[in-house]
Amino acid sequence: MHTLMHIGAGHGSELAEWLASDAERIVLVEPHPELAEQLRIMAENEARVTVVEAAITPDPSRHELLAFNLPDAHSLREPTALTQLFPGLKRVERHPVQTMPPAELLDASGPGSDEPGATLILEAPGEEQAILQALIDGDRLQRFSQLRLTASPEPLFEGSVGAPELLQALQAYGYEITAEDQQDPDWPRWQLQLNPLKRHLTQLQAELAATQQARDEAEKAIADRQEAHAEAQATLNKQLIEQLEALVQKEKALTELMEQRDQQDEALAEQKAQREKLDTQLKAVQEELTATQQARTEGEKAKAEAEKVIAESHQATQQAQQEAQAANSELANLKQQLTEQHETLAQKEKALTELMEQRDQQDEALAEQKAQREKLDTQLKAVQEELTATQQARAEAEKAMAEAEKVSTESQEARAETQSKLEQTHTWFMNRKQQAEEQADTLQVRDAELARLKREHEALQVQLSEAEKERDQYQRYFQNRKKEHQAAQASLEEVGKALRDKDAVIARLSEQLAAQQQGEDATRSRLGELEGKLDQLFGEQRHYIQQTTSALGQHVTRSARQQRDEQALAHYLHHGRRLPGAEVLPAQALALLEYHQQQRHDLVLVFGMASLTELLARVAMPDPRLEGSRDNSAGQQRIAPSQGDLPQRIISVEHRQQACRELEGLLASAGTAGAVTVKHAPWVAAASDQLFYACEPLLERLYGWLDDAARVLVVVGQALPEAGHSRQAALATLLQRLPTQRLDLVLPHADGHHEEALPAQWQRLLDARQREWSRLDVPQANAWRIDG
Structure with missing residues (x-):
């Protein structure tokens, strides 16, 4: 040990002990001015002793030391429960003192971070929690491998805490309790030692929890990103599908437009071909008209010549009358032929008019153009054939007219009619030309519409190109997201690898800690065996003394009934067994064991009677040393208790931790620890402000474990009445927490402590709750059987 620091050194009563130790440096901290001066005088010749006059607290506002008429109660805080514990407590003076934070004290006078074996003695009433918490928060408490704490079990000052909470914080930090001094129950002391493995394990567990939390957060973030990525991908896929559908529709519309x-x-093209054909036909008609005009001119010339001939031949009229009659006959035939041709031309003109109407209908319905074109071609072909026939007939007619004009003047009328028909034909062709021009205008309009459709097609092509670019961008975005997801997965794998490494370190440290605990268990087992041997020797010596005193007859006052009960109990406990203590009379023990054997209780619950617990445990699980010595000679093996053995469960409750440890040691040395569960339950205020064991959580767990028809044997010892308290609260607590089970409740009589009113009080309580009950016959005890 290198450095010893004593906070709250007081009068220096322990200085000689510190000087006798191997501490290289001793730091005494005391805020009281007079006591600090006294410490300096005591240590003026000791070079390794340093006296610090200061109040250690993280709160600089607490700069006044309150001095009381109780020297050990000086504190920086106002007393609260201390005045109740010490009604005569008075404050005698108030000292302004210098304050110093714990971290500053350690930096100035404490051990270094690399100095091993340092010890801290902490005696600062009311300020223990503040000092320890400041050292824990700054991670400076680990500099002390040994720590001795003096603190009250209950908080006695304003803002302070009790010893259990301080011990819990120190154990959580890595300290283990190695010794406990309860000589002063108001200010007990605990000796603690820092376990580096446990502290390292605690730190690793904290780091593991933080790493696991970070991993959970990372997994959650990755899951959120994956979910967002999935949603975004689904949205983009949906948009892409919609765009593709729109593109498909546009392509379909474009295909329809192209069609x-x-x-x-x-x-x-057909209309152009028809227009070219009509132009050709018009040109041919114009040529025919020119030829007709020329023929007309020639006819007029022939007419003039014919008139001249007629004039010349007037003289020969008589001679030519017969020829004239023949000519008139031929002329009548020609007139009839011309009439027929006129009718034929009228029909043809009507057919051409119908063709023009059909052509107009073609402009309104393009789908019927092909059929109309074929029909028109057929009709035009027929018309051409008819025109060809008409031209041939007209040529013949002109030839006949020429011959007729030479013969008769009536041929002029035929020529006039022919000219009229030619004029009508010219008019028809002019109309056809006008219609062709209108069709050319229509073609121009359609060319403009076609250009507009081409522009729309180009715009659709541009939109399609933009959509493809956007799709490429989405694909690149998805690829980047995929890379980020892969990187996140790699990071998660690294975190998992780090966690596995931490788990391996924790497992290795756990194995080391388990090995250390096994060594301690082996040591405890060896100590238990030694204690058992001592108990056996003491028992044999006591038995020998009892036999000797019985033989000599010195001070024997035992009645016949007591002798019978002790013999029966000795027979029940087999060879070598003894009554563990004087808390249970032999008659009581025998009656309880016989009753327990008859009723086969599912649970035995003992409050404050360690001797009865040890007796029941030995009955439930025989001593392996005694059983082995008897059974080995017969070649038999010891059989451990099974579920069919009774009692299946024994629970012993003590109000002091020291008593719990002593009972556990006795059970371990006797080899019966497996049959008993020892619980610590301090006395607390229960019903009607009466004290009883703080066993409600234990009873609640038992209620969840036991069946409703379970049988429970409850024995409440004499610890409460011996301390001046009543056991009245026991029944109310048991009825409240075990309402459906059958209770066999036994209260052994406490010598010198009268509880005459207790049976009547319990009877009124059972009657008020309408519970069926009956009294049991147990010597020197009050016993009840309470049905569920």
Whole structure:
């Protein structure tokens, strides 16, 4: 040990002990001015002793030391429960003192971070929690491998805490309790030692928890990002599908427009061909008209010549009358033929008019153009054939007219009619030309519409190109997201690897700690065996003394009934067994064991009677040393208790931790620890402000474990009445926490402590709760059987 620091050194009563130790440096801290001066005088010749006059507290506002008429109660805080514990407590003076934070004290006078074996003695009433918490928060408490704490079990000052909470914080930090001094129950002392493995394990567990939390947060973030990525991907896929569908629809519409354009191109080509054909026909008609005009001129010339001939031949009229009659007959035939041709031309004109109407209908319905074109071609072909026939007939007619004009003047009328028909034909062709021009205008309009459709097609192509670019961007975005997801997975794998490494370190430290605990258990087992041997020797010596005193007859006052009970109990406990203590009379023990054997209780609950617990444990689980010595000679093996053995469970409750440890040591040395569960339950205020064991959580767990028809044997010892308290609260607590089970409740009589009113009080309580009960016959005890 290198450095010893004593906070709250007081009068220096322990200085000689510190000087006798191997501490290289001793730091005495005391805020009281007079006591600090006294410490300096005592240590003026000791070079390794340093006296610090200061109040250690993280709160600089607490700069006044309150001095009381109780020297050990000087504190920086106002007393609260201390005045109740010491009603005569008075404050005698108030000292302004210098304060110093714990961290500053350690930096100035304490051990270094690399100095091993330092010890801290802490005696600062009311300020223990503040000092320890400041050292824990600054991670400076680990500099002390040994720590001795003096603190009250209950908080006695304003803002202070009790010893259990301080010990719990120190154990959580890595300290283990190695010794406990309860000589002064108001100010007990605990000796603690820092376990580096446990502290390292605690730190690793904290780091593991933080790492696991970080991993959970990372997994959650990754899951959120994956979910967002999935949602975004689903949205983008949906948008992409919608865009693709729109593109498909646009491509379909474009295909339809292209088909319409092709159809319009075909229709335009057909119309152009028809217009060229009509132009050709018009040109031919014009040529025919020119030829007809020339023929007319020639006819007029022939007419003049014919008139001249007629004039010349007037003289020969008589001679030519017969020829004239023949000519008139031929002329009548020619007139009839011309009339027939006129009717034929009228029909043809009507047919051409119908063809023009059909052509107009073709402009309104492009789908019927092909059929109309074929029909028109057929009709035009027929018309051409008819025109050819008409031209041939007209040529013949002109030839006949020429011959007739030479013969008769009536041929002029035929020529006039022919000219009229030619004029009508010219008019028809002019109309056809006008219609062709209108069709050319229509073609121009359709060319403009086709250009507009081409522009729309180009715009759709541009939109399609933009959509493809956007799709490429989305694909790149998805690839980047995939890379980020892969990187996150790699990071998660690294975190998992780090966690596995931490788990391996924790497992290795756990194995080391388990090995250390096994060594301690082996030591405790050896100590238990030694204690058992001592107990056996003491028992044999006591038995020998009892036999000797019985033989000599010195001071024997035992009645016949007591002798019978002790013999029966000795027979019940087999060879070598003894009554563990004087708390249970032999008659009581025998009656309880016989009753327990008859009733086969599911649970035995003992409050404050360690001797009865040890007796029941030995009955439930025989001593392996005694059983082995008897059974080995017969070649038999010891059988451990099973579920069919009774009692299946024994629970012993003590109000002091020291008593719990002593009972556990006795059970371990006797080899019966497996049959008993020892619980610590301090006395607390229960019903009607009466004290009883703080066993409500234990009873609640038992209620959840036991069946409703379970049988429970409850024995409440004499610890409460011996301390001046009543056992009245026992029944109310048991009825409240075990309401459905059958209770066999036994209260052994406490010598010198009268509880005459207790049976009547309990009877009124059972009657008020309408519980069926009956009294049991147990010597020197009050016993009840309470049905569930």
